[in-house]
Amino acid sequence: MISKTRQFQNLLNGSDSFILPGAYDGMTARLIEEAGFEAIYATGAGISNAQLGWADVGLTTLTEIAQVVSWMADVTTIPLVVDADTGFGNAINMQRTVRILERAGAAAIQIEDQVMPKKCGHFNGKEVISSKEMIGKIQAALDARQDEDFAIIARTDALAVYGFDDAIERANAYKEAGAHALFVEAPTDIEQIAAIPKYLPDIPLILNLVEGGKTPLVSKEEAKAMGYQIVLCANTVLRGAIKGAAEALNVLHRDQSQANVHEHICSWETRQQLFKLHNIKKLEEMYSESSGKR
Template sequence: MNKTKKFKELLREPGTFILPGAYDALSARLIEGIGFKAIYATGAGISNAQLGWADVGLTTLKEVVEIVTRMADVTTVPIVVDIDTGFGNAINVIRTVREFERAGAAAIQMEDQVSPKKCGHFTGKQVISKEEMVNKIRAIVDTRQDENLSIIARTDALAVNGIDDALERAHAYSEAGADIIFVEAPTTIEQLKQITSSLKGIPQVINLVEGGKTPLISLNEAEEIGFKIMLCANTVLRSAIKGINESLKILHKEGSHKNVLELICTWEERQSLFQLNQINEWENKYLRELP
């Protein structure tokens, strides 16, 4: 079964699932290795890790495609790709879909912000018209070569125009062909319940950002409220930042690895993660000395 079909099957399975964010091939390998059933290629994480800048729409189509291609090359589970605003208008979206299908995406998530966008939990966001976003979704539907490529439509209108407009947009995006709806940055449990009750029967995403606008609820709570996907887009990145900082502080202060060793993986764990044994097998098979 290919990855687009795997993701469709995951949506049909009972219960809510956690979707952790990856920002490079290393983090994608780790997510699959732990046992998660899908990976989220996080736009914010890619901007942070690859560019060293905040999530304000600075990444280019080709930069994200390159990272996603690397992720897909070293993993077997579906990858959901954050394509921000589609990197332009509906015409740009046509090229964007083609690029990410070739890269190996199982699903793509597009939002209705004005480009350049901002992180969904930042202030000062702006949104395009509902009609423009509907046409961008239609462009995806008409362009995709694999009918199983899932479309996640995100609306950032709640913070801009209020929840009524956000829900109206959500229904319109679903009718236009989106498979999954993502109302970004609700601020209360009551809003979460209002979203799921208004969109019954449509798979929905809750985005849990540590320190962000949405209450941090558990997987069980997300399922009880009615969400299908519990997105944890940058938990991996932020844990990596803290771990790297802790190790560097000790190394800088003490000038020794003695107290760093307990904070880092072993040599064997590292080489296992990066498939050194597989490379050795290839060397023995293809690079051995000919008779």
């Protein structure tokens, strides 16, 4: 059976581009796989929003991220790309981050050149470390891997801080340092989106599309035509869940009854199917029948 890390390397270097949706727990990871997507993104913003109830401003810890990643990996069979923020410290911290997330079940991690604590890539007021320090982090991450197929994705947030030319210079330096894919965060118009791949040839590129964020939305086919391998949709699932939950709660509060809530929630059967109740029952029967036979 092909490993998840090899699966992801094949996707990175394949002939077709793909959408990478974000998950923030085991349930949403499972939903993404069952919807037919080829890989899952463990979104740092989504985990902070859903698990902590706070904005994406670097409040989550490595331990918290690793716990969620292990839950996701346990219930899915497709590669898991983990948002590892800044690596949670310097190059030495980065090595520990790689080891922990690799053991938790990640097939790849994305690291960025922001100052710690970081901010969401589409927030204002970001700061970045030197490219030299980021190169050291990339090299430390590569050296810490146990599996040579474990991918390191390097993101730069310099476009918003120092401009387009600096972001491209940094991205090319991160490519030379050994990153498997590059991610120039938050281009602000179609011209920038189209220009980035022209300056970063021969390496898979990620385009992060945030509904309502700084980057204009394009389709997967449009992104592919411009030179992107991955279209990251990190928080589409989260925001769908927020809206659906809020609507169900509003109806429940308005009516003080569940009579009209059914169109806002999934069926009982759908819920049990998603969470594999039938599989659990089969296992219970199997081990009940076999008990005492050894």
